[in-house]
Amino acid sequence: MTLTRHLGQFVADLSPNRLPEEVVRVARMGFIDCIGTMIAGRQEESVRILTETLAPGDGPATLTFGTRKSPAPEAAWINGTAAHALDYDDVALRGHPSTVLVPAILAEAEALDASGADMLTAYVAGYETWAELFRRDSGLLHQKGWHPTGLYGAVGAAAACAKLHKLDAETAAIAIALGASQAAGLMSNFGTMTKPFHAGKSAHAGIMAARLAKAGFTANTDALEHPQGFLHAISPTGTEDREGAPRAGTEWAILTQGLGIKKYPTCYCTHRAIDCVLDLVATTPIAPEQVAKVTVGISDYFATVLRNHQPDTGLAAKFSIEFAMASGIVAHRVGLRELTDGFVQRPDIQALMRKVETVTTTEYDPALPGAAPSDSVTVMLTDGRTIAGAPVSRATGHPSRPLSDQQLYDKFADCLEVGGSDIPAGLLFQRLEELGSISARALTAAG
Numbered sequence: 001m002t003l004t005r006h007l008g009q010f011v012a013d014l015s016p017n018r019l020p021e022e023v024v025r026v027a028r029m030g031f032i033d034c035i036g037t038m039i040a041g042r043q044e045e046s047v048r049i050l051t052e053t054l055a056p057g058d059g060p061a062t063l064t065f066g067t068r069k070s071p072a073p074e075a076a077w078i079n080g081t082a083a084h085a086l087d088y089d090d091v092a093l094r095g096h097p098s099t100v101l102v103p104a105i106l107a108e109a110e111a112l113d114a115s116g117a118d119m120l121t122a123y124v125a126g127y128e129t130w131a132e133l134f135r136r137d138s139g140l141l142h143q144k145g146w147h148p149t150g151l152y153g154a155v156g157a158a159a160a161c162a163k164l165h166k167l168d169a170e171t172a173a174i175a176i177a178l179g180a181s182q183a184a185g186l187m188s189n190f191g192t193m194t195k196p197f198h199a200g201k202s203a204h205a206g207i208m209a210a211r212l213a214k215a216g217f218t219a220n221t222d223a224l225e226h227p228q229g230f231l232h233a234i235s236p237t238g239t240e241d242r243e244g245a246p247r248a249g250t251e252w253a254i255l256t257q258g259l260g261i262k263k264y265p266t267c268y269c270t271h272r273a274i275d276c277v278l279d280l281v282a283t284t285p286i287a288p289e290q291v292a293k294v295t296v297g298i299s300d301y302f303a304t305v306l307r308n309h310q311p312d313t314g315l316a317a318k319f320s321i322e323f324a325m326a327s328g329i330v331a332h333r334v335g336l337r338e339l340t341d342g343f344v345q346r347p348d349i350q351a352l353m354r355k356v357e358t359v360t361t362t363e364y365d366p367a368l369p370g371a372a373p374s375d376s377v378t379v380m381l382t383d384g385r386t387i388a389g390a391p392v393s394r395a396t397g398h399p400s401r402p403l404s405d406q407q408l409y410d411k412f413a414d415c416l417e418v419g420g421s422d423i424p425a426g427l428l429f430q431r432l433e434e435l436g437s438i439s440a441r442a443l444t445a446a447g
Contacts, residue, residue: 072107
């Protein structure tokens with residue numbers, strides 16, 4: 001059986017009663033974190049422009065947990081863009097799974113009046129499909145210019161929506177193939193509105209792939225593994241595994257890979273260094289005027305991703321190690337309130353960013369592709385003293401250092417406050433904790 005067909009069979013066979021409790025818990029955490037960041041990001045300019053340009057008509061799907069409704073494909077596109085707009089959503093599999101899967105599932109589940117149990121099952125179908133593709137290429141897609149969220153996301157969302165529609169194995173394989181042909185996303189657009197657009201467009205692609213396949217649209221059911229197919233087309237080195245036995249259905253990648261819940265609303269490549277600098281200033285307070293130089297040790301890959309060295313907007317600052325260090329030293333935090341144009345443009349922040357330099361390494365952590373074994377921060381003071389933070393190998397929120405239940409709720413509540421939620425944080429969080437026993441429409445109902 002081809003890889004594409006195998007995944008179609010896996011999706012068709014998956015059912016709520018096959019999911020271990022821990023698998024459901026991780027999937028539910030993906031919904032909680034994504035919906036929080038979606039609401040926090042809904043007032044961003046990218047979301048406003050996209051909504052006005054698409055001008056969706058009325059429909060069954062809720063836009064960003066507000067009062068407006070639209071057809072499901074447009075809702076997924078807008079909601080996915082909102083969820084990724086602040087770069088605060090979870091990370092795994094070299095990308096951001098939930099920011100694609102949740103908006104696609106939520107919108108289509110409302111259209112289908114699906115149950116929360118079906119939504120969680122669809123999430124697992126999408127995650128495991130994404131993981132199957134991820135594990136077949138050890139190359140770093142970013143280095144070829146690809147944004148994995150936009151590539152893997154379109155295929156994963158297609159698998160998730162195929163599950164929601166309860167497609168048979170053959171039709172699910174066609175949906176997955178259709179998702180693969182809609183995959184896109186360039187690294188060169190990081191730090192602009194187009195990065196979150198990648199996530200939203202992939203969510204939209206997943207819905208359209210499943211709907212078209214269900215209606216009889218055709219695609220080749222070897223589209224992933226064909227010599228001219230998805231895996232080879234995106235591979236940075238041409239060494240992808242197109243013939244190995246699939247693991248989807250025999251092990252749970254969602255348990256071995258997990259989800260990294262972001263503590264900071266910046267590119268994940270900054271997080272270990274932020275942990276380091278915040279630990280440093282917590283134990284040794286430093287006044288900005290005392291700083292002569294800040295040296296950050298990261299991988300060359302991280303340095304390439306963090307392309308903005310003197311940003312002047314909150315959006316650009318998300319991809320700046322210089323800003324992350326300046327914010328950490330000046331504000332003792334790197335949060336939503338610091339990722340504003342006004343804060344980034346402050347003279348003390350701009351001055352401190354010019355004192356930050358990076359030292360890179362090509363030694364990588366085998367368990368974290370593209371990452372150095374650890375990231376470090378050293379501050380040289382004007383009086384000649386040097387203060388070094390303890391190197392950090394796993395960021396706070398990584399599956400090995402998970403946020404506590406209280407930290408997860410605090411982040412969720414903070415996101416809803418920033419986004420001006422129409423539903424109280426406590427009520428919506430409770431609904432999400434009970435997602436397996438309520439419906440999609442009950443989840444989005446007005447508070």
